[in-house]
Amino acid sequence: MTTDGYLDRIFVSADHQRMGIARQMVEALVDYAANACINRVTTESSITAKAFFESQGFQVTQSQSVQCRGVWLDNFKMELRLPKSPT
Numbered sequence: 846m847t848t849d850g851y852l853d854r855i856f857v858s859a860d861h862q863r864m865g866i867a868r869q870m871v872e873a874l875v876d877y878a879a880n881a882c883i884n885r886v887t888t889e890s891s892i893t894a895k896a897f898f899e900s901q902g903f904q905v906t907q908s909q910s911v912q913c914r915g916v917w918l919d920n921f922k923m924e925l926r927l928p929k930s931p932t
Contacts, residue, residue: 846874852888871901886925898923
């Protein structure tokens with residue numbers, strides 16, 4: 846994750862999926878973002894990962910098609926707004 850809250854990618858090997866590992870990684874990144882006074886975490890999610898990110902509280906902000914190595918892929922810009930820290 847970048848210092849402005851962009852989550853570029855998250856990956857769990859097929860042998861370790863559905864064990865809560867990605868959820869724990871996202872929770873740790875969100876905690877980091879909150880402590881760093883970042884007010885939102887953004888990502889570009891594949892169709893496959895969209896439901897996972899929604900289950901973590903992310904919302905779709907835009908559907909898009911992007912070209913990767915000559916192939917067009919549909920994905921989603923998503924964001925998770927974080928509560929502002931009391932000052």
